[in-house]
Amino acid sequence: MKNIKVKINNKTHDLAVRDSELLIETLRDRLGLLGTKYSCLEGDCGVCTVLLDGKNCLSCLILSADADGHEVVTIEGIAQKGGLHSLQESFVKNGAIQCGFCTPGMILAAKALLDGNPSPTDEEIAGGLDGNLCRCTGYIKIIDAVREASQRLKDGK
Amino acid sequence: MGLLKDFKYYTPATLKEALGLLKNARYPLVLGGGTLSLNHLKKAAKYPSDVVGLKKVSVLRGIKDLKGAVAIGTMTTIAEICASGIIRKNFPSLVEACSKSATTPIRNMATIGGNVASRFFWVDLPAVLISLGAKVSIATAGRQRVVSIQEFLGSKPPKKFILTKVVIPKSDCLSFYFRHTKTMVVDVPSLALAFFASLKKGKLSGVVLVVNTTVSFPVKLKEVAAAMEDRHPKEVSLKSVTQALNKDVEKLRLDEYRVGCLATDLESLLGIFSAVI
Numbered sequence: 497m498k499n500i501k502v503k504i505n506n507k508t509h510d511l512a513v514r515d516s517e518l519l520i521e522t523l524r525d526r527l528g529l530l531g532t533k534y535s536c537l538e539g540d541c542g543v544c545t546v547l548l549d550g551k552n553c554l555s556c557l558i559l560s561a562d563a564d565g566h567e568v569v570t571i572e573g574i575a576q577k578g579g580l581h582s583l584q585e586s587f588v589k590n591g592a593i594q595c596g597f598c599t600p601g602m603i604l605a606a607k608a609l610l611d612g613n614p615s616p617t618d619e620e621i622a623g624g625l626d627g628n629l630c631r632c633t634g635y636i637k638i639i640d641a642v643r644e645a646s647q648r649l650k651d652g653k
Numbered sequence: 654m655g656l657l658k659d660f661k662y663y664t665p666a667t668l669k670e671a672l673g674l675l676k677n678a679r680y681p682l683v684l685g686g687g688t689l690s691l692n693h694l695k696k697a698a699k700y701p702s703d704v705v706g707l708k709k710v711s712v713l714r715g716i717k718d719l720k721g722a723v724a725i726g727t728m729t730t731i732a733e734i735c736a737s738g739i740i741r742k743n744f745p746s747l748v749e750a751c752s753k754s755a756t757t758p759i760r761n762m763a764t765i766g767g768n769v770a771s772r773f774f775w776v777d778l779p780a781v782l783i784s785l786g787a788k789v790s791i792a793t794a795g796r797q798r799v800v801s802i803q804e805f806l807g808s809k810p811p812k813k814f815i816l817t818k819v820v821i822p823k824s825d826c827l828s829f830y831f832r833h834t835k836t837m838v839v840d841v842p843s844l845a846l847a848f849f850a851s852l853k854k855g856k857l858s859g860v861v862l863v864v865n866t867t868v869s870f871p872v873k874l875k876e877v878a879a880a881m882e883d884r885h886p887k888e889v890s891l892k893s894v895t896q897a898l899n900k901d902v903e904k905l906r907l908d909e910y911r912v913g914c915l916a917t918d919l920e921s922l923l924g925i926f927s928a929v930i
Contacts, residue, residue, distance in 0.1 A: 498662065501876050514655060515704075516654065516658065517657075518691075521656060525655075537656060538692050539692060539758070543756065551732070551761040552757060552758045552761060553762050554762065555761070556656075557688050559662060559684075559687065561664060562664070562708050592663055605758070608757075625757075627756030632687055
């Protein structure tokens, strides 16, 4: 077992994890953060996306021991002051959610994008979400939602 | 048991410690960014007893501007290389290869060392690194040596090694990277071509073209390079390049699709020559 100290959604956790434990297992099975989804487990689909030190990474390809000393944000950690994050509101408003399975990963990838580039072009939005697959929406509504969220965030909403 | 079978995971802080762990392990695996190795482990029949992670070995990270060369620590991520001002200034073809490689989250995690050490045919960076004349430092317990990337890939890998840095010589060069994919879903190239040359008195010099066929390690297009060598870029004709390509592909046994991709890339390259140079 490995003892790790990791900040998850602004709360520091001292955890004992198996050497071969993946971050997605720790988040879901130890901490009950079920917004991070299991799917391809090969790094192709993006539904297990988390922010690791602000960068969108795939929790199915990270050993929990390597998260020691780092900061992780999951979809449960981005809502602000009890309300939804601007990205979440824009996804709802624009119908960028159908089955919803890809949505946590999409929103976290979009957050990483907007944190680094507050005014992305549509091409940059598509590029920033290139690691996240959606089988329902056809992506158009998702790009619309991120574009609108970018404006809302700039307007301070 | 979880998604991975049990193994002992070590997270050394120094290279010396990492090499010591490797030396003493029965059947070890070195873990870089993890995007290739951890995936491989999920399906592996042969399983490591010990995994040595390199994420805490700080000496393996970062990009240094040396006199006449740039050194990239092997734990530097593809995204970090892409964003580096030093790399952007000196090696545009490497930036192109990095920016097209895989997807954003994979680029945030995957490392240049893993791209080379994994010895997968279809990864993006070896072809462009060979075209740029890059060398790699290989450390084993008690020994360190430097070889070209081509030599590293073309020979049997040493036992229990760690790649420590990739060094690329700087030169006033032209470098381009062309990449084809058949699908955007699993974004690996189906073919890629890296070009490098210097301009001496307005003529192409030291021309290197390396093709990543994705079915073998990258190979040089020697006939095409010879057809361009010592010529003014605008004097290189499509006819001579196409004839040379036909000679090169005879040895490569490429299918029609890949030969077509290469012909398109070379035509684009000549277009760049006439438009820019």
